[in-house]
Amino acid sequence: MFWDWEGRSWRILALMSKSGLLQGKPTNLLVNGCQNSAAFGLANHRSPAGVDVGRSPKARRWAISEAPMIRNYKVLSSAANSLFNRLALSPFQQTLLPLSCRSSGSPKMASNESIKSGNEEQLKPIFEQKRVLRSNVRKALKAMDPSLRSHEDNAIQSIVLEAPWFKSSQRLCAYVSCSALREVDTSRLLSETLQHPPKDGYPKKIYVPRVEDKNSHMRMFNISRMDDLIANSMNILEPAPVDGDGNQREDVMQTKDPIDLLLLPGLAFDKSGRRLGRGGGYYDTFLKNYQELAKARNWKQPLLVALSYSVQIMDEGIIPLTPNDVLVDALVTPSGVIPISPAGLDKMKV
Numbered sequence: 452m453f454w455d456w457e458g459r460s461w462r463i464l465a466l467m468s469k470s471g472l473l474q475g476k477p478t479n480l481l482v483n484g485c486q487n488s489a490a491f492g493l494a495n496h497r498s499p500a501g502v503d504v505g506r507s508p509k510a511r512r513w514a515i516s517e518a519p520m521i522r523n524y525k526v527l528s529s530a531a532n533s534l535f536n537r538l539a540l541s542p543f544q545q546t547l548l549p550l551s552c553r554s555s556g557s558p559k560m561a562s563n564e565s566i567k568s569g570n571e572e573q574l575k576p577i578f579e580q581k582r583v584l585r586s587n588v589r590k591a592l593k594a595m596d597p598s599l600r601s602h603e604d605n606a607i608q609s610i611v612l613e614a615p616w617f618k619s620s621q622r623l624c625a626y627v628s629c630s631a632l633r634e635v636d637t638s639r640l641l642s643e644t645l646q647h648p649p650k651d652g653y654p655k656k657i658y659v660p661r662v663e664d665k666n667s668h669m670r671m672f673n674i675s676r677m678d679d680l681i682a683n684s685m686n687i688l689e690p691a692p693v694d695g696d697g698n699q700r701e702d703v704m705q706t707k708d709p710i711d712l713l714l715l716p717g718l719a720f721d722k723s724g725r726r727l728g729r730g731g732g733y734y735d736t737f738l739k740n741y742q743e744l745a746k747a748r749n750w751k752q753p754l755l756v757a758l759s760y761s762v763q764i765m766d767e768g769i770i771p772l773t774p775n776d777v778l779v780d781a782l783v784t785p786s787g788v789i790p791i792s793p794a795g796l797d798k799m800k801v
């Protein structure tokens with residue numbers, strides 16, 4: 452099957468082009484997600500012709516030069532309202548958009564140069580958009596009715612616990628949810644998995660995060676019971692590097708066997724696999740390192756599954772993408788699993 456992570460963005464661009472919303476004159480691009488995703492999508496995956504272009508800066512430059520739509524066509528800001536209508540964004544979804552992407556006011560955009568160079572300074576406007584989106588999602592989470600939250604927590608955890616891809620996983624990384632951060636609850640998931648190892652098989656090995664420093668560095672340590680966890684300065688439960696018997700805990704980066712599943716937290720997600728974290732870069736850094744390790748050892752890459760409340764699922768193009776962002780393979784929502792990548796589709800087919 453031909454797979455293009457960003458195909459949908461291209462389709463949106465094509466749709467806008469057809470509907471006369473795209474003009475030949477450069478101006479601020481309203482749906483910057485389309486631009487970013489197209490550029491990074493091309494840089495990371497494929498050209499519009501479907502050729503795998505790889506990830507090098509040279510490939511990125513080539514991919515962008517192969518994409519005249521990115522260079523020549525920009526959405527005129529006067530078309531904003533019409534565009535949002537056509538993309539069928541609800542007023543609520545519009546409020547989740549960074550200010551610079553809303554239909555009123557003048558859209559502020561990072562230039563194509565910043566996307567091409569991947570320069571942190573140049574990417575500032577995109578990080579600013581991430582910051583605004585985080586703040587809006589936090590507000591939406593805060594406004595969530597507690598009984599709805601509890602219903603969604605249960606639904607998501609039940610879906611995971613009953614899923615064949617979860618049942619069959621042998622070694623997994625999961626986050627320890629923090630209620631103050633209004634994260635999808637993982638306490639039942641973790642405690643049931645630790646308490647009830649399958650009678651007919653091996654118990655799963657579970658690794659959970661521990662923040663090492665403020666430089667986006669976290670490790671994943673093996674735990675065997677919930678009592679292994681103690682609250683850190685951010686009030687998130689995490690394991691000490693040494694267990695109660697004074698033994699060093701196993702670090703997932705040092706195990707001889709691969710993990711097959713990673714359950715990820717986040718603030719916002721979309722159906723093309725984008726994930727907006729809390730801005731520390733901890734997960735993106737960890738994922739990059741683990742994926743490199745798996746590649747070097749010829750291991751199968753773990754399935755990346757994010758857990759998401761309904762209000763955290765954004766329309767495509769809303770979550771800005773920066774070069775280090777790692778896309779997820781699937782989402783688990785209260786209404787079910789959304790497989791995204793070929794690996795997700797393959798593992799989660801019903």
Ligand SMILES: Nc1nc2c(c(=O)[nH]1)N(C=O)[C@@H](CNc1ccc(C(=O)N[C@@H](CCC(=O)O)C(=O)O)cc1)CN2
Pocket residue numbers: 589626627628629632634660661662669685687716717728729730731732733734
């Ligand atoms: N449960 C859980 N554990 C985790 C993460 C996570 O997102 N969830 N992490 C994932 O990285 C790492 C820790 N990173 C964190 C980053 C920010 C905040 C936090 O409290 N953020 C506040 C805003 C703080 C501010 O902006 O000053 C917030 O999001 O409301 C917590 C943990 C490792 N462990």
Ligand SMILES: Nc1ncnc2c1ncn2[C@@H]1O[C@H](COP(=O)(O)OP(=O)(O)OP(=O)(O)O)[C@@H](O)[C@H]1O
Pocket residue numbers: 571578581667726727728729730731732733734735736737739773775776
């Ligand atoms: N693989 C990486 N290597 C180095 N720095 C990184 C990496 N991934 C992210 N960062 C840096 O971390 C910071 C936060 O990035 P970003 O806003 O994308 O984080 P996030 O995706 O919200 O957080 P998280 O990854 O913890 O969920 C940025 O300065 C970014 O450049």
